[in-house]
Amino acid sequence: MKKTALILTVVLIMSLLCACGSGSAKDPGLGAVADAVAGAVGNDEMMQVDANYIENMLKLSPDDYAECLVKLSNVGINIDEFGIFKGADEKQAQAIKTALNGYLEFRLGVWMDEYLPEEFPKLQNAEVRTEGNYVFYAIVGDDIRSDVNSAFADSFK
Numbered sequence: 001m002k003k004t005a006l007i008l009t010v011v012l013i014m015s016l017l018c019a020c021g022s023g024s025a026k027d028p029g030l031g032a033v034a035d036a037v038a039g040a041v042g043n044d045e046m047m048q049v050d051a052n053y054i055e056n057m058l059k060l061s062p063d064d065y066a067e068c069l070v071k072l073s074n075v076g077i078n079i080d081e082f083g084i085f086k087g088a089d090e091k092q093a094q095a096i097k098t099a100l101n102g103y104l105e106f107r108l109g110v111w112m113d114e115y116l117p118e119e120f121p122k123l124q125n126a127e128v129r130t131e132g133n134y135v136f137y138a139i140v141g142d143d144i145r146s147d148v149n150s151a152f153a154d155s156f157k
Contacts, residue, residue: 026156030067030086033134033155034130038071040151041140043080045069058083058103065096066133079119082138083146089133100128102139131137 038046049070057060058070072082075138083100087093104126111120126139134154138145 027132028155030069030084030134032082033136033152034069034104036151036155037082037084037136037138037148040144040148041071041076041082041138042144043073043081045073045075046080058099059100060085060096064099065092077116079116079122080140082140083116083136084152087133087135087136093130093133093135097128097130100135104128104139107139129153 024129048069049072053067054068054070055077060068065085066088068083068085070081072081084101085093085096087096104123107123109121113120122139122141125142125145126137128135128137129149130136134152134156137147140148
């Protein structure tokens with residue numbers, strides 16, 4: 001009887017330890033994060049880009065991430081854009097963050113002052129955020145930036 005109680009106690013302790021150590025961040029899934037962000041962006045005139053765009057513009061090949069969704073405005077009057085990437089692990093997430101920062105720097109470097117000057121602050125204020133193995137960027141206006149960033153962060157609560 002004592003052996004059975006001891007075994008049950010050990011099993012209970014091990015299961016509690018496994019449950020507590022199973023990742024520090026909630027993983028809501030890329031779809032849920034994307035839905036939350038898209039809802040905050042509120043721009044129905046956005047299109048999802050394909051792997052070629054991601055590879056050529058963002059310099060990320062399909063092997064560089066586990067999953068992703070990048071959407072940009074399909075009308076020529078604004079530069080609204082966001083991307084959500086999930087890395088396979090922390091190292092891959094860090095490499096994605098580096099690539100996305102490079103993409104934003106590239107966009108800033110090739111901006112033509114005469115092209116939609118009122119849109120330029122969106123690009124200037126864009127930043128890359130991370131949550132666990134997820135990496136996110138958004139090129140949006142000041143009026144929704146806080147809501148968009150909160151939608152991303154709140155997905156992991």
